[in-house]
Amino acid sequence: MLPPLFKKIINFFNRFPEIGPRQALRLFFWLVKQPEENKKEFLESLKVLIESVKFCKYCFFPSLEEVCSICSNPKRNEEILMIVARETDVLTLETTKIFKGKYFILGGLILPFEEKSLIKERIKFLETRLKENKIKEVIIGLPFTREAEPTIKFLENILKKYSKIKITKLAKGIPAGGEIEFTDPETLKSALEQRK
Ligand SMILES: [Zn+2]
Structure with a gap:
């Protein structure tokens, strides 16, 4: 019943x-019912985004x-x-206003037995940053979950080569199984202050 174009967008x-599939349908029908000017504005913004979005060459946060803005801010501490794991973790941590260092976004977590991944590629780039000798402390800001374990192990193995850092x-103030993204600012603040 649905034309191929509709299906294509719903699949997207x-x-x-x-x-899920039901929510995809709802989004689609919601979108087509929007007033003409809203749809146009959405289309134009999306076009600009797709054509101009880059990933920050230092931390991989999407940027124009x-x-x-964090990596180019001279007030941020370059030594920490x-x-x-994710862009949303940066946003949550920024709400605490306590962290004044810089970030590095892995883009997700390494799956067990995963050989090649985007994350491992990014970690190679992380090493070039570590070799610049500017960084004095690296905080592993990953969740305390089973899913994060392979990534933490992989990172620890790499980081131990840099004995000066x-x-x-x-x-572990973060609730068990907790993701940084969903941790309240007060808890995050103390997790950061009591890091070791
Ligand atoms: Zn950046």
Whole structure:
């Protein structure tokens, strides 16, 4: 019943994280019912985004510039680097306003027995940053979950080569199985202050 174009767009929505087939349909029907000007504005913004979005060359946060606003901010401490799994972790940590260092976004977590991945590629780039000798402390800002274990092990193996860099982890104030993204600012603040 649905024309191929409709199906194509519904399939697109279906590929969004945490969107199932029913929700994809709902999004589609919602979108087509929007007023003409809203649809146009959405289309134009999306076009600009797709044509101009880059990933910050230092931390991989999406940006319209080569370097994101955090990495280009001279007030941020270059000597402390926090490694996080996702972009949303950066946003959550920024709400605490306590962390003044810079970030490195892995883009997800390494799956067990995964040989090649985007994350491992990014970690290679992380090493070039570590070799610049500017970074004095690396905070592993990953969740305390079973899923994060392979990534933490992989990172620890790499980081131990850099004996001059202090390696710390967030304190376990974060609720068990908790993701940074969903941790409240107060808890995150103390997890950061009590890192070791
Ligand atoms: Zn950046």
